[in-house]
Amino acid sequence: MAHLSILKHTTDSLDSIKADAISIGIFKDGSMSSRGKAVDNMLNGQISSAYKRGDIKGKHSETTIFYAENGPVIVIGLGKADNFETECIRKIGGTLAKKAISKKYAHVACENFGGKASVPFGRALAEGLVLGSYQFNDYMTKKKDELFELKKVTVSGGSRDGLDKGSIIGNGVCFARNLGNHPGNVTTPTRLANEAKKIGRRGKMKVTVFDRKKFTEIGMGALAGVAAGTDEPPKFILMEYWGTKKSVKPKVLVGKGLTFDS
Template identity: 40%
Template sequence: MDFQLKTLDAAGAAREKCDALVFVIAEGFKPGRDPLSRLAAEAVKAGDLDTKPGKLLQAYRPAGVGAKRVVLASAGDGSPRRVQAAIGSAVSSLKSAGAKRLVVVLPSGAGDDHVRAAVAGTAEASYVYVATKSKPEGRELERITIAVGNAAASKGAFELARATAAGIEFARELGNLPPNLATPTRLGEEAKGLARTYGFRCEVLGPKEIAKLGMGAFMAVAQGSEEPARFIVLEYRGGAANEAPVVLVGKGITFDSGGISIKPAPDMDEMKFDMSGAGSVLGTFRALGEAKPAINVVGLIPSCENLPDGRAVKPGDIVKTMNGQTVEILNTDAEGRLILCDALAYAERFKPGAVVDIATLTGACVVALGFVRSGLFSPDDALAQELLAAGEAANDLAWRMPLDDEYADGLKTNFADVANVGPRWGGAITAAKFLQRFTSKYRWAHLDVAGPASKSGPQKGSTGRPVGLLFQFLLARQNGAAAPAKAAKAKGAKAR
C-alpha cells in the first residue's frame, strides 16, 4: 500500500481523479464554495448527515467532484481519536467498492496528530489477511493520498505514521498465521529477516543454549511440545554507544493449550494469538527499521508451545529460574509468566534504561478492562506516565493497575520461593507481582494485552496492538521525554 501526503484544500481535493474520496467533517464545520463543502453543507442542513462521531453518508459521482464515490465522515469534536475512527469506518464502508485510489481530506487546521490518525485509520481498516487462502481476494486499495493544508510541515509526522503502520501490519500478519506455520522457529526466522533487511543484530538460541543459560522455567513450559523452543535477541543501535537501551520483552507462546491444565475446547483456536507480545516486539522493530530513530532498543522473545504430552510439566512440579528462584507450578496454564521471568532475568545483562514486557497474560485483565485498554503495571510512576502518554498519543490506550505488596501474599507456597498462580481474585495483579520479583535491578513496566491484542467473532484476528504505543514510547524517549532514572526511582518507591 502506497501512502502519499499532499497539500490540498477541499477545492483541490474535489479536482483529484480517484476511485473514492473520504471527506472528514468535524463540529463547527464552515463550508467553502467548493463542490465538496457544498455537498457536505447541504447534507448537514437536510439532516442526512449528523455531525456526531461515526456517522457516514455516501454519494456516487457528485457534481463537480473528480472522485467516483465520496464518503462524508463525521468526526465529532475533530480530535485525532475521533478522526481515526471516522476514517476507519469510511474506509471499511468502501471495501466492497473495488476502490484502488483513495483520497482522504482532513478537517481544516488538522495537525500532525491528525495526519498520524489518518494513516492509522486507513491502514487498519484496509488490512486483509490472505496468506493461507487458496484464492485470496487481495487488498483493493493501492494508493492513499492524505490531503492536508501544508504537506511539508507534516512530512515528519507522516513518515513516522507510515513506519508505525508497517510495524502494526507486520505484527498482525504474524498473529493471524495458524499455529502450524507461526511456530517458534518461524518467529526466529522472521527476526533474522528483519535483521538482514534493516541491519539489526540478531541471535536465535535453541533448546541447548536456553538450558545452558539456566532458564529452567522457560524450558519447563517448552518440554511438552515437539516444536523446539527459541529465545530471540534483537538489537537496534540507533543511539549513542554508551546509551542504556530500552529492552522490550515479548511473550511468544505460539499456541497455548493450557498444558496439563488444559483449556476448554470452545475458542481454543484463538490461543494462536498468545504470541501477540512477541509479534508486537517484532512489529516495533519493523517500525524502528523504517524510521531509524536515535535510540538503542533490545528485543527479547522467549518462544515455545504449551502442550500436554507425556513429558509436559505437571501441577506441583518445581523449577529453578535463571536467577536462582524456585517456582512451584500450580497451574500449567499460567505459563506466560514462566517464560517471561527467565527473559526478564536475562535482560539485566544489557544494563537497561528501562524494561517493558508485553504479554497476553491473563483473562483477568480482560475482565477488568475489556478489549479497549491494555493493563499497565509498574512501580515506577514516571515510567508508567511515559507509557500512558504514549498510548494516548498513538490512540493505543492503556490503564494503570495497582501493584500493592499485599497482592503478592497470594503467591506464597510451602514448597518453593513462589507459586506461579495465586487466588482467583485479582489475577492480573498477582501475575504482575510474580513478574516483579525478577525486575529489581532496573526500571520495569508490564503491559497485559490479553484484551486488545486480538478480536473475536466476525472480526476475529490480530490487531497489532500495542505496536503503536511501544513505538510512540520509544520516539518520545528519543526526543528527551524520558524522566531521569534516579528521580523516577525515588518517585516510584512511593507508588503502590
C-alpha cells in the same frame, strides 16, 4: 493477507486528484475545513444543505456518500470539534478504509481531517488507514480475484512526516497480525526466529537466537520447561538495535510469542 501499500502526501486540492473517490469530514456543529468547504462548493452546497436538513449530523464515523461529476465523495462525521483528538482521527482513518473496501474504491483521496497539520494527527490518520485496510485472506475459499483491496490513499494537506511514521507503525502491526493469524503449525518458533533475522538484516540490527540447549545452559529452565511438551524446538530471540549515542540509556522490551493454540 493485504493492507494499504501506498500512502501519499500532497498539497494539491482534492478535486484535482485522480482517484476513485474523495473524502472530507464534517463536525457535529456543521463546520468543515477549508478543503471540506471547497468540496462542498464543488457540489453546489449539497453537503451543507444536507446538514441543515438533518440528513447528516456529523456524528463521529457517520458516513454519507454524495456524487459529483468526477466521482463519489465520502463525507465522514468527525464528532465534536472540541473533543477531536488523535484517537478520533485514527478511528476516522479506519472507517474510511473499510468504507472504501466495501464500495470497491482502490484509490481514495482524502483531506487531513479536521484541518489538523501536526505530526501526531498525521501519524494517527496513517495508522487508522493502514490498520483499517488490513485483511487476512490466506485461508479464504474465495478466489484471489474475488477479494478486493484498498491499494492507495492520497492525503491532501497535513503532516508528511506524520503520515510516514504512521505508515511504518501500521505496517509493523499488520506484519505482527499476519504472524499471529497463521495456525501454530505454520508460525512455529523456528519461523518466528527466521522472520526476526530477516527484520534484523533490513533494519541493521543484531539478532541472536538461542536454542533449548543454550538457554538451559544459562539458567533459563522455566522457558525450557514450558516448551518441554512439544515437538517444535523453542527459540529465545534477542534483537539489538544500537542506533543512538552511547550516553543514552538503552530501552529493553520483553515479549512472549505464543506459537501454539492458547
